[in-house]
Amino acid sequence: MKTLKIEDLSKNFGTTEVLKKINLDIDEGNFLVLLGPSGCGKSTLLNIIAGLETINEGNVYIDDYNVSKVEPKDRNIAMVFQSYALYPSMNVRENMVFGLKQAKISKEKIEEQLEKVSSFLKVDELLHRKPSQLSGGQRQRVAIGRALVREPRIFLFDEPLSNLDAKLRVEMRREIKKLHQKLKTTVVYVTHDQTEAMSLGTKIAIMNRGVIQQNDTPENIYNKPGNTFVADFIGSPSMNLIKGNLIQNSDRILFMAEGSNNEIQIPINNYDFDKKIELNNKEVYFGIRPEHIHYKKINENDFEIKLKAELSEYIGHEQIVTFNYSNQETLAKFASTIKIDLNKEINLYFDLSQISLFDRNTERRI
Amino acid sequence: MSANISTSYKQLEQKSKIKNMMLRWFLYFVLILFASYFIFPLYVMIVTSLKTMEEIRQGTLLTWPSQLNFESWGVAWGGRGYGAGDTFLRPYFWNSIKMVVPAVFFSTFIGAMSGYVLTKWRFKGDKWIFLFLLFGCFIPYQAILLPMARTLGVLGISNSIIGLVVVHSVYGIPFTTLFFRNYYVSIPNELVKAARIDGAGFFKIFFKILLPISAPIIVVTVIWQFTQIWNDFLFGSTFSFGEAAPIQVALNNMVLSSTSVKEYNVDMASAIIAGIPTLIVYVLAGKYFIRGLTSGAVKG
Numbered sequence: 330m331k332t333l334k335i336e337d338l339s340k341n342f343g344t345t346e347v348l349k350k351i352n353l354d355i356d357e358g359n360f361l362v363l364l365g366p367s368g369c370g371k372s373t374l375l376n377i378i379a380g381l382e383t384i385n386e387g388n389v390y391i392d393d394y395n396v397s398k399v400e401p402k403d404r405n406i407a408m409v410f411q412s413y414a415l416y417p418s419m420n421v422r423e424n425m426v427f428g429l430k431q432a433k434i435s436k437e438k439i440e441e442q443l444e445k446v447s448s449f450l451k452v453d454e455l456l457h458r459k460p461s462q463l464s465g466g467q468r469q470r471v472a473i474g475r476a477l478v479r480e481p482r483i484f485l486f487d488e489p490l491s492n493l494d495a496k497l498r499v500e501m502r503r504e505i506k507k508l509h510q511k512l513k514t515t516v517v518y519v520t521h522d523q524t525e526a527m528s529l530g531t532k533i534a535i536m537n538r539g540v541i542q543q544n545d546t547p548e549n550i551y552n553k554p555g556n557t558f559v560a561d562f563i564g565s566p567s568m569n570l571i572k573g574n575l576i577q578n579s580d581r582i583l584f585m586a587e588g589s590n591n592e593i594q595i596p597i598n599n600y601d602f603d604k605k606i607e608l609n610n611k612e613v614y615f616g617i618r619p620e621h622i623h624y625k626k627i628n629e630n631d632f633e634i635k636l637k638a639e640l641s642e643y644i645g646h647e648q649i650v651t652f653n654y655s656n657q658e659t660l661a662k663f664a665s666t667i668k669i670d671l672n673k674e675i676n677l678y679f680d681l682s683q684i685s686l687f688d689r690n691t692e693r694r695i
Numbered sequence: 696m697s698a699n700i701s702t703s704y705k706q707l708e709q710k711s712k713i714k715n716m717m718l719r720w721f722l723y724f725v726l727i728l729f730a731s732y733f734i735f736p737l738y739v740m741i742v743t744s745l746k747t748m749e750e751i752r753q754g755t756l757l758t759w760p761s762q763l764n765f766e767s768w769g770v771a772w773g774g775r776g777y778g779a780g781d782t783f784l785r786p787y788f789w790n791s792i793k794m795v796v797p798a799v800f801f802s803t804f805i806g807a808m809s810g811y812v813l814t815k816w817r818f819k820g821d822k823w824i825f826l827f828l829l830f831g832c833f834i835p836y837q838a839i840l841l842p843m844a845r846t847l848g849v850l851g852i853s854n855s856i857i858g859l860v861v862v863h864s865v866y867g868i869p870f871t872t873l874f875f876r877n878y879y880v881s882i883p884n885e886l887v888k889a890a891r892i893d894g895a896g897f898f899k900i901f902f903k904i905l906l907p908i909s910a911p912i913i914v915v916t917v918i919w920q921f922t923q924i925w926n927d928f929l930f931g932s933t934f935s936f937g938e939a940a941p942i943q944v945a946l947n948n949m950v951l952s953s954t955s956v957k958e959y960n961v962d963m964a965s966a967i968i969a970g971i972p973t974l975i976v977y978v979l980a981g982k983y984f985i986r987g988l989t990s991g992a993v994k995g
Contacts, residue, residue: 381888402894414885418907427903428893475889487885 330393332357332515333378333483338387340373340539347373349539351387355532360509360516362530364523366562370539371519372487378517379485380404391482402431407476408485411492413468415460415475421447422456425475442478450474466497473508486518490525502528523563527551535559554685557692560616566649569622569659570614572689577609584615584686589655595632595679600686603695613695616685619649622661623678631678638669652677744768744963751959767960771949771968782952784968786938787945791925791972794856794941798863799920805864806871806916807909811901813872814879815887825876831869836929839866847934854935862934863924870923871916878912879905914983922973942969 331354340348347370355361363371376382378389380401388397396404407428415424422443429439447453450470460468469489476484489505490498506529509516520526526533527547534544535558543555554560560568573586576594583594595615602608623631636652636659648665651658661677669675688695739756744767746760774783812818813825843862844853852858882905890900931941940948946969950962977984 376888379888379892381891401888401892406892408889408892410885410889412883412885414883414889416886416890416904418904427890427895431894431899475893 331355332392334390336388339385340377341385347539351541353534353541353544355515358513358515360518360529360531362526362533363517363519363536364526364533365536367521369536371536375485375487375517375519379406379408405482406485407479407481408487409472409476409489411488413472415468415471417460420457420459421452421471424471425478428479446474446477465493466501469493469501482515484514484516486516488520505529535562555694557614557687560685564618566619566660568616568618570616571654571657571659573613573615575608575611575613582608586655586657593634597681599681600684606695612689614687614689616687617679618683619660619662621680621683623680624663624667626678628680630681632681634677634679635674636677637674638671641669641671740963740967744960744967746960748958748960768964770961771965782949784942784945784965787940787942790856790940791942794859795921795924798860798924799917801864802867802871802920803913803916805868807875809872810875810879811905813876815884828869828872832873840933844934854939856939858934859930859941862930867920871920874912874916911983914980918976918980918984921976925973
């Protein structure tokens with residue numbers, strides 16, 4: 330049984346297609362993060378799961394029951410919003426029990442739930458305050474509390490941390506993670522922040538232009554991006570995508586960057602290709618993350634290459650250096666203690682066990 | 696060198712000081728001028744209403760009454776006590792109250808409802824409906840006189856206070872809707888979404904979530920509608936006469952129909968009485984009026 334299943338879901342606003350044939354499912358207790366740039370449809374998808382938006386095509390199942398036409402209040406979900414959406418005229422207690430009162434739950438049960446949740450979230454001293462008298466973090470906590478008292482099957486979070494300042498955001502992120510570990514409820518969480526996605530999710534679905542680009546574990550999203558969009562979207566700075574061609578002769582597969590006059594040939598025999606395909610003369614992107622370009626040889630198989638440094642950006646604990654690899658900008662991340670001479674060729678080491686290759690025509694991983 | 700610089704700074708400082716002072720004096724001059732321009736007629740009205748007719752004929756417009764004489768106020772409000780032809784304001788004042796209170800209530804309530812629907816329950820064509828409603832704000836009073844007279848006739852409520860309540864309620868809806876729509880647009884939709892997930896329906900969300908935070912705009916709308924309806928003369932004089940007339944119509948009749956001598960003191964007292972309720976509303980709720988007009992989103 331899947332806790333949540335989305336089947337061939339399409340949604341359009343007028344002539345704009347917002348979601349195109351979305352298929353997605355979550356097992357009980359998982360934490361799914363919908364990650365993507367603004368306008369990719371992730372919030373719309375969340376609203377559809379909540380029942381706040383109608384569906385044009387496809388179905389939504391909760392516990393294998395088709396809820397596509399079920400009212401939001403009857404879907405057994407709870408939602409936490411970006412603006413917290415606390416009812417301004419009610420105090421914290423009234424905010425938290427509003428839903429239970431609507432559901433005509435007995436007074437004793439409501440009190441019990443309120444007691445439990447408010448002490449759990451440490452908001453029991455705020456019960457008589459109005460939302461306007463709370464700090465951002467407290468509001469966030471109350472909003473989560475309002476969701477918790479309903480004991481829902483699925484929690485929906487719509488960018489809940491993006492209104493908080495940087496320090497508080499990290500704190501609340503950790504608290505949400507703790508909360509999930511403790512309660513083990515199924516969560517769908519929308520964000521545009523990749524750090525949030527990586528640290529919270531047990532699964533991440535990356536979306537762009539209404540299509541799910543990759544739905545995978547955080548490790549696979551990071552190490553084995555399914556296409557160039559994911560490779561480019563995840564990581565800061567993002568993965569270097571070096572244009573070039575593959576050459577296959579007898580037992581060797583080589584990568585040569587465009588414009589390199591075949592001088593630098595990177596052997597990629599050990600690359601784990603997705604499928605067996607014709608590789609000779611294939612136009613590809615050679616993907617390597619800046620942190621996998623080393624200043625010193627670390628692994629036996631690291632590939633040595635001489636590149637000219639053009640720019641160094643100091644960002645505290647590390648520096649990002651831009652190299653010129655046959656006229657393609659290639660970024661590397663080093664400890665900031667290393668001294669880099671600009672406009673000089675230096676020896677670098679590519680960790681070939683960490684690379685990704687993409688077909689330049691389909692932009693998919695090969 | 697440094698001495699030079701400091702003297703030139705001193706000169707500049709002196710210059711800007713003088714300039715600031717002159718600007719300030721000019722500002723006060725203009726403000727006082729305009730303020731007196733508006734206060735002057737009120738002063739004349741009050742002073743005249745407190746004089747006897749004798750004094751009015753002899754003195755000038757501006758002189759202070761030799762003795763405060765409230766008789767004309769009594770006459771304006773309650774008449775002289777003889778039978779036919781004695782027009783006074785009391786019954787018409789209550790007519791106006793009976794007209795204004797329900798009309799303000801209904802137009803405000805309907806405006807709040809439609810503002811709520813137009814912002815929080817978007818539907819196909821809602822923009823067009825809002826556009827038509829906006830258009831209603833620009834229809835001149837005169838244009839609806841004939842159709843409205845016919846409508847009231849068909850409904851059987853012409854020449855009645857109920858008729859005037861209906862006219863003013865309907866005519867006020869475009870304005871009240873505009874006010875409430877603009878206010879509710881700034882309230883995050885997430886509030887409504889959260890309430891829907893919590894199981895609240897259309898009316899519950901309106902009464903429990905939105906209405907309790909609408910105080911500023913309710914005040915604005917009430918003041919606006921109260922002033923409009925209380926001060927209206929055209930609808931009142933067209934759709935009612937005799938005993939059903941509101942105070943503005945009665946005031947007009949009183950001032951114009953006196954056959955013998957013009958009693959300026961009574962006229963002035965009547966005019967002030969007719970204007971007092973709107974003044975009271977402004978004084979009581981005026982600061983909310985400004986606040987409501989300028990307040991943006993309710994942060995929750």
